[in-house]
Amino acid sequence: MEGSQYRYVALLRCINVGGHTLIKMADLRKLFESFGLKDVATYIQTGNVLSSTTDSCSERFAQQLEKKLASLTGRKMTVFVLPRPR
Numbered sequence: 001m002e003g004s005q006y007r008y009v010a011l012l013r014c015i016n017v018g019g020h021t022l023i024k025m026a027d028l029r030k031l032f033e034s035f036g037l038k039d040v041a042t043y044i045q046t047g048n049v050l051s052s053t054t055d056s057c058s059e060r061f062a063q064q065l066e067k068k069l070a071s072l073t074g075r076k077m078t079v080f081v082l083p084r085p086r
Contacts, residue, residue, distance in 0.1 A: 005052040007084035012047035012077055058083055
């Protein structure tokens with residue numbers, strides 16, 4: 001459906017663990033907002049990000065996030081995306 005917003009939680013693997021790939025959640029929120037995502041929120045220092053997008057496919061959305069994060073951070077990150085229950 002054109003223009004509909006879908007709510008997802010993105011789980012970023014291996015950030016802020018053991019002192020590797022440290023990212024402040026405020027910076028992660030700004031990064032996700034720079035991708036054009038709406039209603040961005042993070043959960044503690046876990047790398048879990050809740051956001052809204054017009055993309056209805058969670059797999060495609062995860063792949064897009066991985067590419068964008070890699071291009072901006074220079075590191076490959078695995079991203080799991082789960083739809084938020086309505």
